[in-house]
Amino acid sequence: MKRFYEGKSVLVTGGLGFIGSNLAIRLLELGAYVTVVDSLIPETGGNAFNIEPVRDEPKLSVRTVDVRDVLAMERLVRNQTVIFNLAGQVSHIDSMQDPFTDLEINCRSQLALLDTCRRVAPQTKVIFASTRQIYGRVPEEQLPVDERQPPSPVDVNGINKLAGERYHVLYNNVHGIHTSVLRLTNTYGPRLLVKNSRQTAIGWLIRQVMDGETITIFGDGLQLRDFTYVDDVVEAFLMAGANDTANGQVFNVGAIEPISLRELADLLIEVAGTGRYELVPFPPERKAIDIGSIYVDDRKIRRVLKWRPQVDMREGLRRTIEFYRANRAHYWGAPEPALA
Amino acid sequence: MKRFYEGKSVLVTGGLGFIGSNLAIRLLELGAYVTVVDSLIPETGGNAFNIEPVRDEPKLSVRTVDVRDVLAMERLVRNQTVIFNLAGQVSHIDSMQDPFTDLEINCRSQLALLDTCRRVAPQTKVIFASTRQIYGRVPEEQLPVDERQPPSPVDVNGINKLAGERYHVLYNNVHGIHTSVLRLTNTYGPRLLVKNSRQTAIGWLIRQVMDGETITIFGDGLQLRDFTYVDDVVEAFLMAGANDTANGQVFNVGAIEPISLRELADLLIEVAGTGRYELVPFPPERKAIDIGSIYVDDRKIRRVLKWRPQVDMREGLRRTIEFYRANRAHYWGAPEPALA
Numbered sequence: 001m002k003r004f005y006e007g008k009s010v011l012v013t014g015g016l017g018f019i020g021s022n023l024a025i026r027l028l029e030l031g032a033y034v035t036v037v038d039s040l041i042p043e044t045g046g047n048a049f050n051i052e053p054v055r056d057e058p059k060l061s062v063r064t065v066d067v068r069d070v071l072a073m074e075r076l077v078r079n080q081t082v083i084f085n086l087a088g089q090v091s092h093i094d095s096m097q098d099p100f101t102d103l104e105i106n107c108r109s110q111l112a113l114l115d116t117c118r119r120v121a122p123q124t125k126v127i128f129a130s131t132r133q134i135y136g137r138v139p140e141e142q143l144p145v146d147e148r149q150p151p152s153p154v155d156v157n158g159i160n161k162l163a164g165e166r167y168h169v170l171y172n173n174v175h176g177i178h179t180s181v182l183r184l185t186n187t188y189g190p191r192l193l194v195k196n197s198r199q200t201a202i203g204w205l206i207r208q209v210m211d212g213e214t215i216t217i218f219g220d221g222l223q224l225r226d227f228t229y230v231d232d233v234v235e236a237f238l239m240a241g242a243n244d245t246a247n248g249q250v251f252n253v254g255a256i257e258p259i260s261l262r263e264l265a266d267l268l269i270e271v272a273g274t275g276r277y278e279l280v281p282f283p284p285e286r287k288a289i290d291i292g293s294i295y296v297d298d299r300k301i302r303r304v305l306k307w308r309p310q311v312d313m314r315e316g317l318r319r320t321i322e323f324y325r326a327n328r329a330h331y332w333g334a335p336e337p338a339l340a
Numbered sequence: 341m342k343r344f345y346e347g348k349s350v351l352v353t354g355g356l357g358f359i360g361s362n363l364a365i366r367l368l369e370l371g372a373y374v375t376v377v378d379s380l381i382p383e384t385g386g387n388a389f390n391i392e393p394v395r396d397e398p399k400l401s402v403r404t405v406d407v408r409d410v411l412a413m414e415r416l417v418r419n420q421t422v423i424f425n426l427a428g429q430v431s432h433i434d435s436m437q438d439p440f441t442d443l444e445i446n447c448r449s450q451l452a453l454l455d456t457c458r459r460v461a462p463q464t465k466v467i468f469a470s471t472r473q474i475y476g477r478v479p480e481e482q483l484p485v486d487e488r489q490p491p492s493p494v495d496v497n498g499i500n501k502l503a504g505e506r507y508h509v510l511y512n513n514v515h516g517i518h519t520s521v522l523r524l525t526n527t528y529g530p531r532l533l534v535k536n537s538r539q540t541a542i543g544w545l546i547r548q549v550m551d552g553e554t555i556t557i558f559g560d561g562l563q564l565r566d567f568t569y570v571d572d573v574v575e576a577f578l579m580a581g582a583n584d585t586a587n588g589q590v591f592n593v594g595a596i597e598p599i600s601l602r603e604l605a606d607l608l609i610e611v612a613g614t615g616r617y618e619l620v621p622f623p624p625e626r627k628a629i630d631i632g633s634i635y636v637d638d639r640k641i642r643r644v645l646k647w648r649p650q651v652d653m654r655e656g657l658r659r660t661i662e663f664y665r666a667n668r669a670h671y672w673g674a675p676e677p678a679l680a
Binding site: 096099100103107108111112115148149150151153154155156159160162163166167170173174288 | 436439440443447448451452455488489490491493494495496499500502503506507510513514628
């Protein structure tokens with residue numbers, strides 16, 4: 001990995017966000033020249049403190065640019081070897097309340113980035129962060145889902161992310177840009193957004209447990225999910241960026257094994273030493289976009305890229321809670337109503 | 341059908357286009373109050389002459405509005421019983437050259453129309469014209485494709501139409517708007533755009549044959565396709581609009597039987613009594629977005645809505661050519677390079 005990335009120029013969109021910042025830090029360790037782009041839209045995952053450990057790195061350049069600003073993006077994509085394309089609107093609930101902003105960020109800006117690459121940087125490789133959300137509800141007997149499962153998104157965010165990944169595959173197949181798509185499940189770890197529940201439920205759960213509060217789990221809590229530690233996800237991005245067999249491919253990125261939301265809550269409370277949880281019936285507006293159990297078959301990325309998750313849930317949660325204990329002031333915002 | 345539509349208010353977007361105008365004419369016959377909306381964007385299917393036969397109908401209202409004009413559309417969707425949503429950018433090649441216009445029309449405007457219905461006309465039913473283009477290339481052994489086939493669009497238009505139909509299904513499932521999606525194959529008949537090849541290959545073929553020219557077919561001409569006569573497609577729209585079992589459903593709309601492009605050319609030349617064809621290797625930029633044979637399994641619409649195509653290819657082509665012989669001046673534009 002060091003052989004590939006050392007001295008290379010890479011761009012990370014959404015690079016002050018959760019996964020983007022962890023990826024940028026790792027790329028700097030590998031000796032890459034890293035340009036981080038982030039809109040720092042309030043309430044989303046972007047947080048200047050996320051890159052604190054590398055703030056004075058001479059190989060790091062940080063640009064506060066919105067991916068919707070096509071002209072500014074054009075200047076940034078020139079001469080990059082790899083673009084890790086992680087900028088996105090990630091809140092499912094926000095996408096239902098303001099579908100047009102989601103469309104601008106997750107469809108139009110993705111198409112614009114790819115079209116800019118086609119015009120001014122056709123040699124660049126683009127690795128896109130997609131989501132298992134595109135599968136929607138999957139009948140129990142079809143789990144785990146592999147990449148051939150027909151997408152059936154249950155919210156605007158899922159529909160737009162699906163279009164976003166389809167654009168990436170299309171530009172690989174038709175315009176000769178090299179692209180690769182990772183369908184992420186539930187990533188957790190240091191730098192996860194915890195000040196609100198917009199990024200993923202687990203961030204909010206971690207925060208509540210650390211604050212000794214009561215987690216609210218909707219339904220019976222037996223819904224299964226994949227949780228992947230961020231270092232493992234970062235490794236998947238690095239492998240996809242460095243490996244030409246990933247070109248034009250879509251990969252599920254799963255966990256060591258799926259666990260239920262109740263098991264997650266139990267483990268979290270045990271590792272933190274504080275907190276409790278309660279089960280509450282689904283409110284109707286949440287039930288409408290709930291998807292039950294979902295976990296993925298990720299044998300493809302394990303076979304093609306030799307990727308394998310390394311960090312188990314207990315260790316991952318321990319590191320995460322340790323990180324927030326040390327850096328709490330930079331991540332805790334005002335309290336919000338409980339969601340799970 | 342008359343019992344359902346008589347006296348009802350219906351809106352047809354893209355209503356001066358090929359299918360939209362045939363649908364509007366039929367709806368007027370059934371006694372509906374019909375508002376036709378069309379942007380009349382040059383080079384696309386909108387043509388004021390298409391509604392010539394009903395021009396003086398007191399129950400017809402024609403509005404030149406672009407579906408991207410959200411405020412103007414809001415005024416038009418109020419108090420409609422059914423919206424037949426046929427406005428779209430349909431050229432695959434244009435979508436590759438200008439993906440952003442395609443996105444605005446096929447994604448953003450669809451989302452806007454649905455969101456407007458949610459806000460001001462939640463009782464309205466919306467029938468959306470989708471396309472088999474969303475399936476992309478399908479391996480021979482998986483033909484015919486039914487609605488459960490994973491979409492794999494091979495151009496920007498297919499990706500955006502996929503998002504468009506997903507929005508319709510989502511708004512049905514989550515927001516309680518009633519919607520239904522028809523995945524059309526290759527529709528032909530009177531009022532088909534023939535002045536250029538933007539709408540569908542068959543329009544251009546009909547024109548060339550009638551002009552005694554040589555049709556260019558790319559490849560070996562053995563690619564199979566479904567061709568559906570426009571009256572049969574109109575009937576599918578009317579059935580979906582009148583039948584609550586269609587709510588939230590996606591239906592393929594196929595043909596009596598698939599035929600090859602060569603068979604189509606032979607039949608066309610025979611019916612017209614003029615023209616010839618030649619087979620030419622695919623130019624690379626066309627090969628990149630070609631999809632080989634594709635035809636659909638439409639047993640679902642036949643079972644659920646009792647729809648069945650009635651007009652065979654020979655009769656359909658005869659009526660079509662007769663229409664253009666009588667109305668040539670209103671449909672022939674300047675010649676364009678051959679495409680097939």
